[in-house]
Amino acid sequence: DSGVTQTPKHLITATGQRVTLRCSPRSGDLSVYWYQQSLDQGLQFLIQYYNGEERAKGNILERFSAQQFPDLHSELNLSSLELGDSALYFCASSVAAQAYGYTFGSGTRLTVV
């Protein structure tokens, strides 16, 4: 157990729907990162939050959004889902905004049908 908790582990939904993925960072970690892992794109950085504020943005689609709450858990919202959004979504956390490596959760597997 890495200490980073992601729920749900699996999610199956239809095209056009909206889902929310949840991440609880390791105790004491203030920074949360979201990554998408797909067969064709590999591991892609989506977004980083630090202590509630957005810190860095990667290849995140406009249909996707995220936030980090005062208790430091984070949610990734995916809307108007398309078949191509099917992927593993990982959350990671670190103590600082600029940390030497971070710890990953076990991921949420999203299947869009």
Next chain:
Amino acid sequence: AQSVTQPDIHITVSEGASLELRCNYSYGATPYLFWYVQSPGQGLQLLLKYFSGDTLVQGIKGFEAEFKRSQSSFNLRKPSVHWSDAAEYFCAVGLLKAAGNKLTFGGGTRVLVKP
């Protein structure tokens, strides 16, 4: 833009044999370098990391990696592979910026271990 290349998509190795996974990066400065391992259905586990200093880095599970600045490489090695080492391995580079901390991952190398 920084990039990471893992030239070998698949590697098959016999149990007890040595393993070397290649990683090359392209970046203007020396980035921070990492190796992660992903077992089937699992998240990514950090094997080792390099920031500065000794270019030979020891990690968990008997892995080591060597940073070679002249070759822009950070290859991962293990002297004797165990069946449990069958997994996918990812090299990653990062650069700490005031704006945040993003890792760029290579495409991964899937390791198969033959009995």
